Amino acid sequence: xxxxLRNIEKHVSLGRSETETLLxxxxxxxxxxxxxIIHQGRLCxxxxxxxxxxxxxxxxxxxxxxxxxxxxxxxxxxxxMNAFLNGTPSLLSLEALEDSKIYAIxxxxxxxxxxxxxxxxxxxxxxxxxxxxxxxxxxxxxxxLTTEERYLNFISKYPQxxxxxxxxxxxxxxxxxxxxxxxxxxx
Amino acid sequence: xxxxLRNIEKHVSLGRSETETLLxxxxxxxxxxxxxIIHQGRLCxxxxxxxxxxxxxxxxxxxxxxxxxxxxxxxxxxxxMNAFLNGTPSLLSLEALEDSKIYAIxxxxxxxxxxxxxxxxxxxxxxxxxxxxxxxxxxxxxxxLTTEERYLNFISKYPQxxxxxxxxxxxxxxxxxxxxxxxxxxx
DNA sequence: AGTTAGGCTTAATCTATCTTAAGTTTATTT
DNA sequence: AAATAAACTTAAGATAGATTAAGCCTAACT
Numbered sequence: 535x536x537x538x539l540r541n542i543e544k545h546v547s548l549g550r551s552e553t554e555t556l557l558x559x560x561x562x563x564x565x566x567x568x569x570x571i572i573h574q575g576r577l578c579x580x581x582x583x584x585x586x587x588x589x590x591x592x593x594x595x596x597x598x599x600x601x602x603x604x605x606x607x608x609x610x611x612x613x614x615m616n617a618f619l620n621g622t623p624s625l626l627s628l629e630a631l632e633d634s635k636i637y638a639i640x641x642x643x644x645x646x647x648x649x650x651x652x653x654x655x656x657x658x659x660x661x662x663x664x665x666x667x668x669x670x671x672x673x674x675x676x677x678x679l680t681t682e683e684r685y686l687n688f689i690s691k692y693p694q695x696x697x698x699x700x701x702x703x704x705x706x707x708x709x710x711x712x713x714x715x716x717x718x719x720x721x
Numbered sequence: 722x723x724x725x726l727r728n729i730e731k732h733v734s735l736g737r738s739e740t741e742t743l744l745x746x747x748x749x750x751x752x753x754x755x756x757x758i759i760h761q762g763r764l765c766x767x768x769x770x771x772x773x774x775x776x777x778x779x780x781x782x783x784x785x786x787x788x789x790x791x792x793x794x795x796x797x798x799x800x801x802m803n804a805f806l807n808g809t810p811s812l813l814s815l816e817a818l819e820d821s822k823i824y825a826i827x828x829x830x831x832x833x834x835x836x837x838x839x840x841x842x843x844x845x846x847x848x849x850x851x852x853x854x855x856x857x858x859x860x861x862x863x864x865x866l867t868t869e870e871r872y873l874n875f876i877s878k879y880p881q882x883x884x885x886x887x888x889x890x891x892x893x894x895x896x897x898x899x900x901x902x903x904x905x906x907x908x
Numbered sequence: 909a910g911t912t913a914g915g916c917t918t919a920a921t922c923t924a925t926c927t928t929a930a931g932t933t934t935a936t937t938t
Numbered sequence: 939a940a941a942t943a944a945a946c947t948t949a950a951g952a953t954a955g956a957t958t959a960a961g962c963c964t965a966a967c968t
Contacts, residue, residue: 593861601865603857616854625861648843655842656835662849667803669856670790674780674812676863677896678788681955700915709864714955716917868925887945901925903947909968916963923956934945 587634
């Protein structure tokens with residue numbers, strides 16, 4: 535069974551014909567390391583599922599400062615949800631951290647799939663509910679913890695990721711400079 | 722029509738019998754200013770809809786430092802979603818900023834309602850999708866903007882709220898001390 | 909294999925923000 | 939209306955974090 539079906543069937547079950555319908559909406563795409571699948575400033579009408587590999591979403595501000603918004607490991611759904619939903623230019627770029635494989639579905643097919651396969655409403659309801667909780671906990675982290683606490687949280691929460699990403703990227707996820715993170719680690 | 726139905730029908734439409742079923746799951750509760758409807762550390766198995774008035778959700782850390790996680794104005798859905806969904810102790814307290822009226826639904830009835838009224842899956846899918854986007858944009862704000870920029874964003878984004886809340890509460894929403902916010906404003 | 913770019917470290921200096929504490933104003937309670 | 943508590947302001951001194959710049963190390967490119 536494909537990884538994407540296994541992911542969906544964690545929360546809802548689909549019949550055979552629904553399965554086929556669903557898969558017909560997705561394209562399977564290989565992505566090589568450092569390739570961007572979302573470009574900041576452009577429109578983004580694709581939702582992605584990471585079959586293998588991993589990604590990093592970041593934002594560049596006017597001064598060229600880079601902020602990492604999220605990491606997307608294997609078995610993860612990812613896009614610039616704001617751009618995807620509202621049709622506004624993307625605030626993020628999404629870059630492959632390694633050679634990866636993704637499934638992609640366009641906005642129109644996404645809406646179609648939700649109409650044709652009612653269980654998907656529940657699936658994505660649960661997915662977004664959890665995503666919301668995760669982001670809200672991160673906001674709480676950001677405003678209530680010290681940088682040191684947040685760094686320790688990060689490495690204990692995402693030990694696999696720590697192998698794949700640079701310290702500069704972790705710093706930009708925490709919202710501090712790489713120099714400062716480096717000096718924190720010395721302690 | 723009740724405010725709660727008007728809110729739901731922004732995104733999905735319900736039949737007469739579904740409407741009745743749905744409303745039977747909710748209790749309408751008056752809440753007086755400063756009353757807590759969620760207590761940090763206790764379980765939270767209720768989801769609320771703010772019919773009138775407004776609320777503030779905050780977290781107290783071990784040192785007694787208070788962090789404001791969110792404000793919930795009229796026509797807003799609110800709870801400690803993490804506690805509600807996972808059955809863990811609440812990380813937040815939810816306090817009425819003024820005399821208010823809410824609709825409340827328990828976790829069991831929430832699940833029942835989703836089973837009996839399939840349109841609700843879509844409704845909450847959209848609700849959580851937007852909530853996720855909102856929180857993600859706030860994370861981006863937190864890690865990429867200066868405090869001054871975030872303060873200006875806040876007052877331009879929530880001008881009505883600025884009337885109802887203290888500066889101390891805005892400071893704790895931004896993650897800075899009230900003294901620092903005060904000195905920022907002088908400029 | 910040699911070269912180059914980028915990542916990591918360290919340290920000095922500068923700026924943002926916190927802490928403490930006092931004084932003042934505004935809101936709440938009696 | 940008086941009394942009390944809480945919010946807001948101001949300022950001095952302390953700490954967290956940014957900036958700049960140099961040197962070193964590792965990974966990517968030819």
